[in-house]
Amino acid sequence: MYHAEFAGLQQDNELKKWIAAVVDRSQGPPPGRGFAGVAAVNLVGHPKEGAFGLMPLAEHVKARAARWPLRLVTEDLACPTPWVRVARALVQRALAGTQTKYDKPLFMLSPPRGEAAGYPHNYPKLVRKILQAVATLPVATVLDESEWQPGPWCHVMPLWGNPMLQSDTGKGGYEFSEAGCYFRECPWQTLGELLKARTQIQQWSQQEWQQHGSTFATYIGYYGLGTQRGDALEKIEEFLNYLNKPAWILAAEAAESALVLAGQPLPDQAAVVDKLCKSIGWKVGNRSYTPENLTVKIATTLVTQPPYPKAPLHPNWLHPRSREFRDFALQIGGGLSKDKVVATLGRLWILPIDNSHKEIVWRLALDGLPTIQRLHRPTQVCGCGGAVGDAAGRQHVYFNCAAIRPIIDSIEQQLQDEWALPPQAPSLQCHHLWMAVRPTEAIHQGIWDVVCISALKAMDSTRAGLFKRQFAGAQPRTALAASVGVRACAQFWANIASFCGHNLAPRAWRGQVSTTHPFISFNTDSEKWNLNRSSGSG
Ligand SMILES: [Zn+2]
Structure with a gap:
């Protein structure tokens, strides 16, 4: 910072690249391979605006x-x-x-x-x-x-x-x-x-x-x-x-x-x-x-701001980040809009959860996670053996991949009886998990937010784990996906348990969440948050 201040900003672009590199730390699996991740323009700004919370450093x-x-x-x-x-x-x-x-x-x-x-x-x-x-x-x-x-x-x-x-x-x-x-x-x-x-x-x-x-x-x-x-x-x-x-x-x-x-x-x-x-x-x-x-x-x-007034922007002009969010909202459906995406990211950002977990949701919305598709490796096969190259994009890795499906299956299993998914849409969709849209009104929004962040964090670790196993010589196949999948599901529940155990839930939720609420419930006698996992999930 001081160097930049005194040496001037001739290396403006270098600096921005360097910031992007720091933010993309350890995201690209094998070291030394370039991974663009999220464009630098998307990093600067407040998380409430869907940015990474980075100060505009050059400015x-x-x-x-x-x-x-x-x-x-x-x-x-x-x-x-x-x-x-x-x-x-x-x-x-x-x-x-x-x-x-x-x-x-x-x-x-x-x-x-x-x-x-x-x-x-x-x-x-x-x-x-x-x-x-x-x-x-x-x-x-x-x-x-x-x-x-x-x-x-x-x-x-x-x-x-x-x-x-x-x-x-x-x-x-x-x-x-x-x-x-x-x-x-x-x-x-x-x-x-x-x-x-x-x-x-x-x-x-x-x-x-x-x-x-x-x-x-x-x-x-x-x-x-x-x-x-x-x-x-x-x-x-x-x-x-x-x-x-x-x-x-x-x-x-x-x-x-x-x-x-x-x-x-x-x-x-x-x-x-x-x-x-x-x-x-x-x-x-x-x-x-x-x-x-x-x-x-x-x-x-x-x-x-510009040093002196410039011509007004075209009314249809969108910040590159807004454009990404608009395309994301269109892609995952569920009646989302770019504004809703930004509002959701802002809501998730204030939850008392490790920022690196929340960052995954933000990266997902900007397609900034290092999937095989984003890494441009047309011949690489996903560890599950079910997708190659461009087919192994975020849709596969964070929703369809056999290695992470146990997480989604486990979530669906919790949604029974009064918490059941509506009969006209009996299974979870991308927008439910990626943008924390409640699949049923009965679920508490805050708890659902925690579930989604926990699930995406577990999926992301699974992706990284699969890469590592493949890098170490493991062949992509169903068996690999199955063994990794069991751990993925366990990690998902461990993430939720950690949220309960640290008593992180806001006080206001206490009166809103019943003793039978799936995933997390509140015990009014012991005044404690408990993990509530239905036995059907095994
Ligand atoms: Zn896969």
Whole structure:
């Protein structure tokens, strides 16, 4: 993590592959064989959304990288934290030799983006790294516009590196707009200074213009303004129109007159910049975050958003994970939908059961378990001898395979009398076990969830066990399936017994589950959960 933060994220994809590999730990049976498992895109997010609960790591690293420059800018000058003092001194030293009129703290809070990010070239490497880190966040905006009613402050308002003056291209301040780029080499730093320059140019005599105009040519003429006075004034006018802040211009002019006519001083520019630094930030939902109170967590959310608004997604667009869930729901039937799949995974995820057991259900829904089909081994035969290559997919391994059928048979055996399956559908289907859909209303949903997770865990161990036996030379045949199947069934019951024995069931279930409930029942006398396995299962 720290390596990633400091070395930058050039190895972005490497990192993601590495995360996927960690999550797929020991899933592929023989070591060294590549198994893609679940696509990295499906890992990131909260389990309630059907993801693996993985933090978006690359985004998290970016967020951390963006967070510390923000602290440098916003921390009090007297901040005692040693690293802030050291880093601030380093930045100051790095900036000492540079000629820049960008107001530094503001510019750091709202750095240029896109192709403009390469500008300005004369910034030292350290500062450019900082700017790049902050640029991974979306453009900061003024959180409460009502605090900024036009007034004398408009005169000292910085023109460059000012997040209040975002260019419509979304690339940064006005210096990156078409009209503004002509002026970014000019000496005028504030709106007031620009207006003063305009007045000066208008008032100069022809002789004065010819005298001083050449100075203009060096910094604006170079950018295509020419040396005609009319051209220079036209460009200034164009830029002022482009700013689209007529009220600011009027307020700045008023402040200038008040200064000249009544000697009324202009506001302190540093104070205005300081206030501006403190009033910009980001909105997430209906909450606002300033650079000061932005946490890494919120910054991660922000980094995950596009840096500036992009075209809205097509209404039919689905996240790749949602597409997988939709196809899964269609495949297993039972009236499931992608939303129902996500809701089920979320419900299972909060059960007090080992996460690695619940993970199997999630992998099953995304077809991310290493079955022979997913491992692309067209000639490999399942240990039961009943399926080859693509036929040995999840449908076989987690439902039809002879090696795991004893589990399903045993579950069906428990469902008798008042718990019996309805006569029109007398046997269990995939969706009952894979997505914990109760086969009959009589069964308690929580208990059924435990049964399904326990069954899938036992099936998954059986799959791995079969692979191991085959790897050790065992030939796929019915006898192998039968011996493995007995153990599979025993493991299934052991999983349920372990849930009972550890008294893991939520308290709320106590009043809901009768003393005769199959699989697990609650004994009100001893106040204990008991395994309830009908003797018919042998
Ligand atoms: Zn099989």
